[in-house]
Amino acid sequence: MKMVVAYIRHEAFESIRQDLLDAGYPSLSITEVKGSGRQKGITEHYRGSEIAIHLRPKLKIECVVDDAxxxxxxxxxxxxxxxxxxxxxxxxxxxxxxxxxIRTGEAGEEVTQSHGSEEITAGG
Ligand SMILES: Nc1ncnc2c1ncn2[C@@H]1O[C@H](COP(=O)(O)OP(=O)(O)OP(=O)(O)O)[C@@H](O)[C@H]1O
Ligand SMILES: [Mg+2]
Structure with missing residues (x-):
């Protein structure tokens, strides 16, 4: 099993979510984060403390799936x-x-996503 962690633009999320759902991968988590890439954060000094600016808001996606x-x-x-x-x-x-x-105690890669025929309509 692997966890795919992606830092993306907010605008990209809805299309990603919809395509993953259609492909049988409904299960994921997202977090709103701030980060910097190669452009780095710019540091400034404010009242004696160093503060980082130019942190950009990103969405973090976490999605655990079988290797394949x-x-x-x-x-x-x-x-x-x-x-x-x-x-x-x-x-x-x-x-x-x-x-x-947690609901059933079952373990293994089958529990990561819904590939089976079981229909879950509410609660998750
Ligand atoms: N090595 C890393 N560790 C953790 N988070 C990272 C890392 N690299 C990028 N991120 C996250 O991804 C976000 C976007 O990174 P970004 O796309 O700017 O990467 P980059 O290497 O600068 O590529 P680009 O040249 O396309 O900007 C960052 O704001 C940060 O949240
Ligand atoms: Mg960058």
């Missing part, structure tokens, strides 16, 4: 996330040792 699905996730992020301008973001892929669905 990683390229589907990254291709979808690349498809919708690339404008060609600096600041499009970055994708990282991390190893994941285990996944456990």
């Amino acid at each position: 699905s990683v390229s589907t996730i990254t291709d979808t992020i690349l498809k919708h996330g690339r404008t060609g301008s600096v600041g499009d973001g970055k994708i990282f892929i991390l190893p994941v040792e285990e996944a456990i669905r």
